[in-house]
Amino acid sequence: MPNNFNSIFEYLANKNELDICYTNFADGGIGEQFKPNPNKTFNKDLFADNELHILDMVADKFKSTSTNEIIEISHKEKAWIENSGGKNLINYNYSFELNGLSNAHRLFIMQ
Incomplete structure (x- = not known):
């Protein structure tokens, strides 16, 4: 977090x-x-087009996912595994390694 x-x-x-x-x-x-x-x-003018696209991708990906399922998914991520024991802050760079994203989504986010 x-x-x-x-x-x-x-x-x-x-x-x-x-x-x-x-x-x-x-x-x-x-x-x-x-x-x-x-x-x-919602004031979409506060966001760039690529940010709105990312918000849409996340909403679409998790629209039918329960809170417990999201917790389970997040605890399988490298960011959680490598940082949870020491309760360390999680570096933003881990966001480029998320298992739940397709390569196309990763490329879009890195633009």
């Missing part, structure tokens, strides 16, 4: 950009869900 991960979402919640909801999972765990404020409209 990024440094100060929770602070980012707390800031957005304080600005009424999103709601932080707590969910009980089937395995007994409790997790946070970040839901957009329904009274706010």
